[in-house]
Each structure stands twice: as structure tokens, then as C-alpha cells.
Amino acid sequence: MTDNDQDIPSNATIRQEYVKCGNPDCQNSHGPYLYAYWKQDKKLEKRYVGKNFEAFRLRQIAKEIKIKPSQYMKFKFLEEQANKGNVLAKQYLEKLRNEQVSIDWAHRVLINNNQHNW
Ligand SMILES: [Zn+2]
Numbered sequence: 001m002t003d004n005d006q007d008i009p010s011n012a013t014i015r016q017e018y019v020k021c022g023n024p025d026c027q028n029s030h031g032p033y034l035y036a037y038w039k040q041d042k043k044l045e046k047r048y049v050g051k052n053f054e055a056f057r058l059r060q061i062a063k064e065i066k067i068k069p070s071q072y073m074k075f076k077f078l079e080e081q082a083n084k085g086n087v088l089a090k091q092y093l094e095k096l097r098n099e100q101v102s103i104d105w106a107h108r109v110l111i112n113n114n115q116h117n118w
Helices: 053-064 069-083 087-097 103-117
Strands: 013-020 029-040 043-050
Touching (some): 069 103, 087 103
Antiparallel strands (some): 013 029
16 A cells, blocks of 8 residues: 555546656656546645556545455455356455455455355
8 A cells, every 4th residue: 555545535536647858858658557536625635646447446445444464365266266167265355344354354255165065
């Protein structure tokens, strides 16, 4: 998690943008880079969030469910499993969002399940 993400609200709009190069010898645009846009006190706020949307989305979910940095690898494992179509992992991610299970518990069950069934 980066400090940069701290005050980006979860309903911010994420846009991909190409940026004109600051180097006068270079006529190119670079990117795409991701920027978050949101309204705050009637002002439009903009913040650079990186190059990788998937990584940004993961950090946002982790923030929402208050994952500690030490638990982030477990969280990432869960997300990877869910993306591979693991139904159990999908259920646990949902339960994590609703604070029905802990990340440590969900991770342990998934590991055991992988060893026994796959
Ligand atoms: Zn350039």
C-alpha cells in the first residue's frame, strides 16, 4: 500500500491517460498512466495511482477491509485463486468484505483445500 492511495475514495473514477513528455528533446507521449478523479468540497481532485489497474484495485479492496501490510500476501493469494475461478476463494473474499471471516482463517482453509482436492 502506498501513501498515495490513502485519501482516494472508493467511488473515485479511474482514467487512463497519456502524458506529454517533459523532456524537450522527446516529442512523444508516455503512458498510459492511471489517475483517480473525484469531487471533494466541490473541487475536482486528481491523483496519480500508478500503471497497473489490477494492482490499484487490489490495494483499494485491501484498504476497504483493513488488511494489514503483513497480511497482504495472503490477501493477494485469495484474490489470485478467485480470479482463477476458485469458488471458495470468491466466497471468502465476499465474506472478508462483510467482515464475516478473518484473512488468516480464509487463507488457511484455502491452502488446506488446495492440498486435499487439487
Ligand atoms: Zn519522453
